[in-house]
Amino acid sequence: MSILGGGVFKGMVVTLRNFVGSYFYKDRLTTNDYSWRPNDKLPQRAGDYPKEEGEQLRDTTTVTNYSRNFPMLLHDGGEPMDTVRCVACQICERECPPQCIYIEKSTEKKENASGKPQFYPATFDIDVSVCMSCQICVEVCPFDAIVMNSQFELSTPNRFGGLLLRRDDLLKSNDYYHRIHPEEAAARDQRIADEKAAKQAKKMAAAEAAKNKAEEKARAEAEANKDTADAEKDAE
Amino acid sequence: MNTATAPNYELIQQDGLETSLLEISMGPHHPSTHGVFRMDVKLDGETVVDLKPVFGYLHRNHEKLAENMSYLSSMPFTDRLDYFNSMANNWAYALAAEKLIEVEVPERAEYLRVVMAELTRLVNHVSLIGFFLNDLGALGTPLLYAFREREKILDLFEQASGARMMCNYFRFGGLRNDVPVGWIGRAREVVDRFPVFLDEYEQLLCENEIILSRTQGVGNLSRELAINAGITGPMLRASGVNYDLRKVDQYGIYDRFKFRVPYGEAGDCYDRFMVRMLEMRESVEILKQALEGIPEGPVMGNAPRVFKPNPAEVYGRIEGPKGELGFYLIADGTPKPYRYRVRPPSLINLTVLRDMCLGGKIADTVIILGSIDIVLGEVDR
């Protein structure tokens, strides 16, 4: 445009188009729309946060099925400490980049979900003011015991201890994990099942092989005994 | 002549007036300095006579921390170097570390890496233009239009890796996990709508007389000085040098994509702004080609469980959105690196800040700093 101010005018046409369009087309809005959240659901005082297992304010405009925030320990249902998967191997403590995990192993073993006596964590503290949600603890855990939670509303009025999550705060059930990260939880369960099946198949194959070998040996011995018995008979 | 000399400047003399230089610290807390960055500026009226940049306010000693941690554990810290482009930083580190061990990255992982890197480039350039216009005084309109598109791309990052900005997605030998079902379709939708947004953005900005008169001729950087001062990235290309690491080094699988490299002539702020606009269009081209061709397959190669490379030195670099991001690693046979060095493009691009700003007005200083595109996380590490 050759008029002075023509370029500015063209730009203003764009702004006007966006302004009018934002009343009709949602994707012209530049802000999040929080109208889904009815006011009575918001906590009014510090202690109002819902404490039941799995109950959290799901802000569905910002928390999705894929987002990760702070870690949590998994247990397989029932009483948390009876079926806890963590065996306090301390690999996540070593690999954690900002060193925010503190683990103390228990002194005696206890039976875990599959009946095997294992150590368990007597103390498992994560300092969420240090944790940077990098997910490396999840990657290096050999027992699928620690995974990422998506709960972010963890603020507390207690400055000196409130941001330290202890073991019992961190324990959440596998069902809860399926509710917040369905795809990831399903994939993880599938992988555990596959590994177990593979191990079972290997054990069966080894047992088969051992059984065959034992049968071979028994047959060979029987042959040898028969031969010596025949030889003795002939000698008589 | 390689080192620039300050122009011989004469103070304004007028009969009866006693003048002196005004020293201002455009201090660390400043809305236009893109982070905690300080400039000690000596002014004569409104003209800049001397300028000294001061940084180090965000120095977190990333290099020393990495010497005490395993190679994998410093991957999340590379996210936080240039916090707008976490995927690109991850790729540079993964590239450098993969040179230390023999590992083959699977095809699907290579394609996804290119997709993530180009999406990051789109995010960076569009946010930078938004911030640049904020510095010019546009008070947020182009910035929020840019952020509207950025939100869509950050949603894609969240679905792939779990976090919007600090993704920690790349690993030595591939990627951490595969993208979920339907991600490629969603990415294609975003990429198809991007040129429409770019057309609207260009109509908003590129013929605006205020922008033209404030950015053309401001902050000229000559070609020879740019090469000698080690400037890389869009700033170098705006000064007329055709040097893009995606074409020179051809790391990853960039040799399979057809794209052009835009470069400018005058090396002023307007050229840097336009080079970034054009680069976004080229990134959309690359993305279209990459998203068409993603094969099925695994996303993680056979990297060793414990990453313990043989003693060697390696320098791996990529064309990050801000310039050449390089990692220099010295391995000594233990699981921790002996020396870990980040070559920060933002820091080196700041070498010529003083040369470009001398003799101009103080308002131009803010624009020039905006067009250099710095992120303090990278400058200070």
Place this chain on the structure above:
Amino acid sequence: MSHIVSHEPILMKFPGTNWDEEAGALVVPTAQAVAIATWLRDNDAFSLDYCSNVTGVDYLEREIKEKITNKEGKMETVARTEPSRMDVVYHLYSMQKQTGPLVFKQRTNREQPEVESLTPVWRSCELQEREVFDLFGVNFKGHPDQRRILMWDEFEGHPMRKDYTEPFDYEWEPTPHDEILEKHQRGKVIV
């Protein structure tokens, strides 16, 4: 692919340099550094006009055990002490010819580290050499503006050195509690 630069002509022209095979780098004596760098930049065959990365590396005195075959043909482990040194490493590329990298090292001792500054040759070394001075303590002769860049001006010590110990009171907190409060009440002790 960026073509690697061949280093043979440099070794022939400047007899003081030698090639470190393990690192793939050209080790240059400090006295000739500026001359060699200028030649590398201006010579048409090389035209290394872009210095990409300048970094310092600190090596303490260490013992290296190597397995070699001795005269009788048997493998034996030989230990040798590698003396301490400090390196300044430059990565050079050529934008004109699109070749590179050539790794260029200047070696110096750890007690009084001093090397030639290559800022008059490549301007990109300016801020990076300041960083090496700040974090390692290497003195660059001929640098136009050598002062601390990332740490504050009154800081003492050079953090990236391998034998650097942090001062005791780095955990200063405005509202100390628990252990930190106890340490403060006992008085600050700088080790």
